[in-house]
Every structure is written in structure tokens, then in C-alpha cells.
Amino acid sequence: MTEAQRFDVVVAGAGLPGLSLATALARSGLAVAIADGATIAAPEADPSTYDLRVYAVSPGSAQFLRAVGAWQQLPCARVAAIESMQVEGDAGAVLAFSAYDLGERALAWVVEERALRAALLQSAYDAGVTIFGGSPFVGLFFTAEEAVLTLGGGEGRVLGARLLVAADGLRSWIRQAAGMTAEPRSYGQTGVVANFACVRAHHGVARQWFRGDGSVLAWLPLPGRNLSIVWSSPDAMAAELLALDPAALAQRVADAGGRVLGALTPISASAGFPLSILRLPTTVAHRLALVGDAAHGVHPLAGQGVNLGFGDALALAQVLSERGPVGDPGAPILLTRYARRRVEPVLAMHAVTDGLARLFGARAPWLSALRNAGMAAVDRLPALKRALAQPALR
Numbered sequence: 001m002t003e004a005q006r007f008d009v010v011v012a013g014a015g016l017p018g019l020s021l022a023t024a025l026a027r028s029g030l031a032v033a034i035a036d037g038a039t040i041a042a043p044e045a046d047p048s049t050y051d052l053r054v055y056a057v058s059p060g061s062a063q064f065l066r067a068v069g070a071w072q073q074l075p076c077a078r079v080a081a082i083e084s085m086q087v088e089g090d091a092g093a094v095l096a097f098s099a100y101d102l103g104e105r106a107l108a109w110v111v112e113e114r115a116l117r118a119a120l121l122q123s124a125y126d127a128g129v130t131i132f133g134g135s136p137f138v139g140l141f142f143t144a145e146e147a148v149l150t151l152g153g154g155e156g157r158v159l160g161a162r163l164l165v166a167a168d169g170l171r172s173w174i175r176q177a178a179g180m181t182a183e184p185r186s187y188g189q190t191g192v193v194a195n196f197a198c199v200r201a202h203h204g205v206a207r208q209w210f211r212g213d214g215s216v217l218a219w220l221p222l223p224g225r226n227l228s229i230v231w232s233s234p235d236a237m238a239a240e241l242l243a244l245d246p247a248a249l250a251q252r253v254a255d256a257g258g259r260v261l262g263a264l265t266p267i268s269a270s271a272g273f274p275l276s277i278l279r280l281p282t283t284v285a286h287r288l289a290l291v292g293d294a295a296h297g298v299h300p301l302a303g304q305g306v307n308l309g310f311g312d313a314l315a316l317a318q319v320l321s322e323r324g325p326v327g328d329p330g331a332p333i334l335l336t337r338y339a340r341r342r343v344e345p346v347l348a349m350h351a352v353t354d355g356l357a358r359l360f361g362a363r364a365p366w367l368s369a370l371r372n373a374g375m376a377a378v379d380r381l382p383a384l385k386r387a388l389a390q391p392a393l394r
Contacts, residue, residue, distance in 0.1 A: 003158070005033070005157065006146070006159075006160040007032060007130070008025075009030055009164075010035060010149060011025075012035055012164060012166055012167060013169060013174075013292070013294065014121075016055075016116055018313075019034065019117070019124050020064065020065065021312075021316060022124055022129045023129060024064075026124070027069075027127045032128075037134070039134045042118040043117060043118060044114075049268065050226060051113050052194070052195065053193070055111055056082060057108055057109045057116075059105070060310075061310040065116075065120075069127070070116070080109070080110040081204050082204060083100075083106055083204035084097060085097045085107055087208045088210070110222060134153055138150050140177040140178065142286055161287070163288075164288050164289075164330075167291050167292050169293045170276060175290060175294055178285055180282075182278065182281075184278040186276050187299065190272040190274055191232050192230070193228070193272070194266065196250055196265060197225055199261060199264075201225055202221045202225070205221065206219060206220050207219040209256065213233075214237075216231075217230075217253070217256050218230045219261075226267065227264075232299070232301060241270070250264040275299060277298065278293070283296075287330040289316055289339075292313075293305065296308060298353045308345070316338050318341075
């Protein structure tokens, strides 16, 4: 058997939460490796295009990314501030949030995935994280003292870790191999994404429409007069949208938004991704912790999936850096502490996103009147609006 290379922590999965966690742990003095079946490399920057994958990074997540050295590496010209948000119900009720009213510079920052990945990867290298890319996971077992992960791809590396972190996505191989067999449940919806140029300036306003056809359309500001959209639609409707040519889709999106920014011009292709929910009874096991989509899947209507992942990374990094006399990063007391710290925010986000998806997915006329009346009432109560907004700022 190949001799294992041993680390304090091995992070399995080089997505954004995994990279941020590996960097934070390495900066705290732990010996850390990150492994992924795909090649781990910075994507090429293309200033003439915008990535289809963009994230609304909360102020709390931005602060964490700054602490690990990634946020300050982002090119300012590729980041857009969400300064206010308008949410419209399917019967015309409007709920508005303002960064100014909440005492924040921005409600969130819209960042392209490729820019954030490049910054986080550089931070990981700077922190001394050992990186194994292009090697699929082929074996996993646990002993009393460590988790042992075998990588494929020719060299057959074996990694030993006192703590293994699963950060390998919604259909996590690590989670399944460890016997945590919960499966994501489909919403029967697809998120349609695309980017457009707009005639009128968006002024940093994010917009969201809960529509009578059961879909949710979100517009996120990009730098300049550009925007990114996510149209969470029933699968049949999504197939129809994805079959449209770019100009026809642009007209459909503009019409659905009441042409508030004038005509739209496509600046990217469109793509779709299936929407699912994942709830687990626990996010820890013997020498194993789950973070990001491996730990939970939420509906994108609140745009909080990546922020939950960064929250996981921050919480686990804090627990391990504050472990005091407990020298073992995989000790049960530390994993229990991490799990407890994340229960409330994850459950709250599940309740909000799943509840809204179900509430606005129901077609009964009396429900439409009730939910729109509720939105209008909340909009008239600043203290309640502030309480609702606070979790999304963390």
C-alpha cells in the first residue's frame, strides 16, 4: 500500500467554501491539503465577457474573504454593489430593502465565480495549502486516529488526515462514502441564468419578482449597465426559455420585468441548472465535517447558498483556531461545537427559502391575496424588515 501523506486537515472539494476554509485553517497554523477530482487552476480572465456564474456575497462573507486574503485581490471594476433590493409579489405587493436604512455600504456584492475562484486559489497558495488536483476520490476509510482518502489518477496518492472536510458539492462523494446517504430532493424547477446589457442604469438595485406562473425572476446588477438574471422556473417553462435564441430570451426577460431598465441585449449564452433541497440530520461524523452544498442545499431565491457555505467555513475555522488545549482538530468535542454553531442559521435559511418557494408556488387565489397582503404589511414595518434582512447580511 502507498505510504500516506499526513495532514492535520484534508479538504475534499475545491469549490469556493472549500478553498476559503483550507486557506483560513492554513493561516491558523494547521497543515492543510485540498483535493479535487477536477484540475485546480485559476480560470482565465476575459474582460470582454461576464461569467454566467455570479454570486451575491454578503457583507459578512466579504469580511471573511478579506480575512483570508482573497477579497482585496478582486479587481474592483468587476464587482458591483447591491445598494437596494425590490421584491414584487404576484399580485403587485412590493417589499423594499435599502443598505442605507440598514447602516450598510451594500446589501451584498455581486462577484463572478471565476474572479472569486482565482483570488481564493492565490490565497490558498500564499497560505501554504498543499493542492492535489485532477485526482478523483476512489477510496475512503476511517481509523480511530484518522481519515484516509485515496486518490486516483495514476499516482494513487493516499492522504491521511485527523480531520476530513467534505466540500465536494450537493451530490458529495465523500458524504456517500461515509454512509451519510441523504439524497437531494428536486423542486421540479430549473434555474435559468444569463447576462444582459440594459438601456437604463440599474443604480445598484437588485430586483425579484414572484410570478403567477410559479416562477421567480431575479435581476442582479453587474458593473456598468449590465445585469445577471436567475429565472427559477418549473422544468417545462425552463425548457421553453432555454430553447429561445438569445434575442428572444432577452425580450422575454425584459417583458417579465416590466421593462424597468428598457430593452435588454444578450451578452452571454443562457444555461440551466436543476434546483434541489438537501437537509441532513447532522453535518459531522467520526473525523468528518461537511461544509457548503455537501452539508445543505437551499433554493436560490434568496441568493444565500454560497454565503451559507462561507458561513460554514468561517465557523469551522473559528472552532479549530479556538480549540485551546484540544490538540486534535478532529476531536468529537470540536466537531460537535461546529455542528451546534451552524444549526440555527442553516435551519433558518431552509425555513425562509423553502417556505417562500412553496408559498409562492401555490396557485390558489386566496393564497395569492394573503401572501401579497403579508408582503405589503412587512414593508410598512421598518423594524420587522430590519430583522428579516439581518441574517442575509452575515
